[in-house]
Amino acid sequence: MEATAAARAVRRVSTGTLARAFFRSLFLQAAWNPRGMQNVGFADAIAPALEELYPDPAERAKAAARHLEFFNCHPYLAAAILGGAIRLEERVAAGEAPPESVSRFKTTLGPPFAALGDGFFWLALRPVAALAAAVTEPFLGLGCVLVFLGLYNAVHLPVRVWLFATGYSRGEGVVDAVARAHFASGTPLLKACGALLAGALVARSLLEAGLPHRPFHVLLVASTIVVAYAFLPGLGVTRVTYIAALLGLALGARFF
Amino acid sequence: MKESAGVALVRVDNRLVHGQVLEAWLPALGAHGILVADDEAAGNVLARSAMALAIPPKVSFQVVRVDAAAELLKPGGKGPQAARTLLLLRDVRDAVALHEQGVPMPKLNLGNIHFRAGRKQVAPSVFLGGDELAALERLASEGTEVEVRAVPGEPALPLAEIKQRFRV
Numbered sequence: 001m002e003a004t005a006a007a008r009a010v011r012r013v014s015t016g017t018l019a020r021a022f023f024r025s026l027f028l029q030a031a032w033n034p035r036g037m038q039n040v041g042f043a044d045a046i047a048p049a050l051e052e053l054y055p056d057p058a059e060r061a062k063a064a065a066r067h068l069e070f071f072n073c074h075p076y077l078a079a080a081i082l083g084g085a086i087r088l089e090e091r092v093a094a095g096e097a098p099p100e101s102v103s104r105f106k107t108t109l110g111p112p113f114a115a116l117g118d119g120f121f122w123l124a125l126r127p128v129a130a131l132a133a134a135v136t137e138p139f140l141g142l143g144c145v146l147v148f149l150g151l152y153n154a155v156h157l158p159v160r161v162w163l164f165a166t167g168y169s170r171g172e173g174v175v176d177a178v179a180r181a182h183f184a185s186g187t188p189l190l191k192a193c194g195a196l197l198a199g200a201l202v203a204r205s206l207l208e209a210g211l212p213h214r215p216f217h218v219l220l221v222a223s224t225i226v227v228a229y230a231f232l233p234g235l236g237v238t239r240v241t242y243i244a245a246l247l248g249l250a251l252g253a254r255f256f
Numbered sequence: 257m258k259e260s261a262g263v264a265l266v267r268v269d270n271r272l273v274h275g276q277v278l279e280a281w282l283p284a285l286g287a288h289g290i291l292v293a294d295d296e297a298a299g300n301v302l303a304r305s306a307m308a309l310a311i312p313p314k315v316s317f318q319v320v321r322v323d324a325a326a327e328l329l330k331p332g333g334k335g336p337q338a339a340r341t342l343l344l345l346r347d348v349r350d351a352v353a354l355h356e357q358g359v360p361m362p363k364l365n366l367g368n369i370h371f372r373a374g375r376k377q378v379a380p381s382v383f384l385g386g387d388e389l390a391a392l393e394r395l396a397s398e399g400t401e402v403e404v405r406a407v408p409g410e411p412a413l414p415l416a417e418i419k420q421r422f423r424v
Contacts, residue, residue, distance in 0.1 A: 034380060035371045070370050072271070108303045111271035115310035118275030175306050184312060
């Protein structure tokens with residue numbers, strides 16, 4: 001029964017405070033600086049929780065100071081670390097864990113979570129959402145911007161809430177939870193979708209450029225890609241495609 | 257000086273495994289392995305499992321203590337798992353330790369070294385202390401080419417330039 005007694009002694013922050021901390025985490029990078037990077041943003045986000053956990057101003061100042069140490073992560077994945085840090089602060093405030101455990105948790109998880117976030121959000125989800133929106137442009141016109149915002153936020157906001165909640169409820173166990181979410185293996189799949197969409201978009205653009213009065217331009221651009229790649233393999237596919245696309249654009253703009 | 261067998265680049269990066277390393281350096285080097293030589297990470301299960309999370313499939317990944325890394329990478333040692341491996345170190349002193357234990361180091365890349373009291377900024381992401389700069393100069397005098405470069409696409413900042421910026 002002793003364990004339950006100890007667990008009861010840990011003071012939990014209220015749901016309202018958690019919500020405020022999460023809301024503040026949306027501004028994590030607002031005071032980004034080269035020396036501490038996201039430190040000010042993190043300290044600001046966790047401030048409501050510290051206020052509740054440390055009624056004594058001196059103790060609270062000490063806690064705030066440890067969150068002004070260097071911190072950097074992906075701004076979305078940082079939600080998991082913020083949730084976990086609040087859970088750890090509860091234990092520190094109850095005297096169950098040493099204060100260094102919070103700093104160690106943050107510095108340990110920051111960089112690897114940043115890598116996951118960079119790969120998944122910046123290099124996969126964002127281009128895919130943008131490309132998907134671009135594909136709908138002929139049907140929706142400017143409305144395609146809403147497609148982008150809808151697709152992107154439909155994934156990004158729930159994921160951020162989930163990360164924060166999981167971080168808070170699982171503490172260090174958040175690593176296992178994130179591992180089971182398969183970010184790292186989902187990323188290549190999403191990137192492949194992006195490549196497919198980019199291909200569709202280029203094909204459509206080329207067809208569009210070739211019609212209605214210049215039917216040969218498509219053929220010219222397409223054959224430039226094939227011929228240049230066949231005779232100058234050193235150029236590489238990417239460069240050849242760019243050269244052909246520039247040629248297509250120049251023709252489309254009637255430069256010659 | 258020949259590089260240690262299997263090591264594509266030695267990089268000092270306080271953040272060890274993170275986005276710049278995985279998304280920029282691995283493809284640029286054509287590397288398919290990462291070896292982290294760090295005492296703290298080697299002794300910390302949470303750090304190891306969190307780093308392993310971010311490693312893409314098909315990239316081999318090892319975390320060992322600095323001494324163990326020296327044993328692997330010394331001439332005649334077993335070498336890293338992958339034939340082209342990126343070696344990540346947390347601090348300049350780890351590079352010095354490896355070099356002193358006989359690991360060949362033709363090139364040393366400084367990626368991210370965060371601010372700490374006593375360190376001065378020499379590049380957007382690199383802060384160095386006077387002792388660290390002296391250690392780098394010693395490495396350079398023994399044939400290591402030292403550069404500051406966060407990502408492969410940006411120009412390398414040579415040691416001469418780093419020294420100049422440090423004195424300002």
